[in-house]
Amino acid sequence: MMDILEIFGEFSYFGIFLVLIGVNAAPILMPPSWIILTSFYLLDPTLNVVILAMVGATGATIGRFVLKRISVVFRRFVAEEQKSNLDVIGNYLNNKKYGYVIASFLFGATPLPSNMLFIAYGLMRAKSLGIYVGFWFGRVISYIVMIYFGNAVLTPFLELFEDRLTAILLIDGAGIGLIVLFASINWTLLITKRKIKFVKPKIWRI
Template structure:
């Protein structure tokens, strides 16, 4: 992996961009984008952190758009109760002036993986440029911060991918569990009566 990043880094931003788009279009089993960006910066310190963050945010947004569209195809397997709940939270956020933009920005401003956020957006049939604009802005900020402190927080790349693979798998597993929990929350009850309830845990029509 380290050799691959060195080869891609030689192409500068032109080589980094498609790699990040591809990684962000995949729902699971990929390292966080900020780690990849920090690795590129470690390999080539002549890269500008701000430009790298902007390239990363743009590529991540395009990749997540693809992921959202792909995830939306799986909505047909959801049960009626889950569809109604997803429509309820989707409609609620859509009616708020900055609902999707604010939700995307706040989430993207953290270094948390965003793959399952866009899987949830896909299941909700979320629409509008606002959710992408908020995500792009939040990711640009968080990537710049993480790249700037890369020397402090980034472990050697080989050690990261060999010794932290279990961590990536655990994070993905937790993300999948959160999406299932998200789909099973009775959002209509929560929005209208401010009470927490759950629908049947069976998510898929199998």
């Protein structure tokens, strides 16, 4: 991984921008973006933290846009009852002026991987510029914090998971579990009566 970072690091911010697009367009098996940005900064401390965070957030947002578009294709494999359930929460957020902005900002402002969020958006056929606006601003804030405290956060994280592939698999596994949980919530009942109930998690039409 360090060899790849050094190669793209030669192109400064533009190289970092390309790496972030590629990483965020992939649905699984990619390290969190904050680790990549922090690694770039540790390789070249002359980089401006704010500019680096903005470049990273822009690349991440474009990459997630691509991922969301790809995820729409997989909607055809989702069971009909699950489609209807996802459409309920999608329509609810569409009718809220700042629904997607707030949801994406709150998620983007954390260091959590956002691949499963945009896969969910794709399955919901979410259509709102607010998705990307909220996510971009949230990511800028989280990236600035993570880059500034890179040494304090990155080293313990890597020590916790000496095998980075194991860490990535665990994170992706947790994300997939959250997607199944999200799709299993009876959103009609939750939105109309504020009651939580789960429906049979039959996601795929197989």
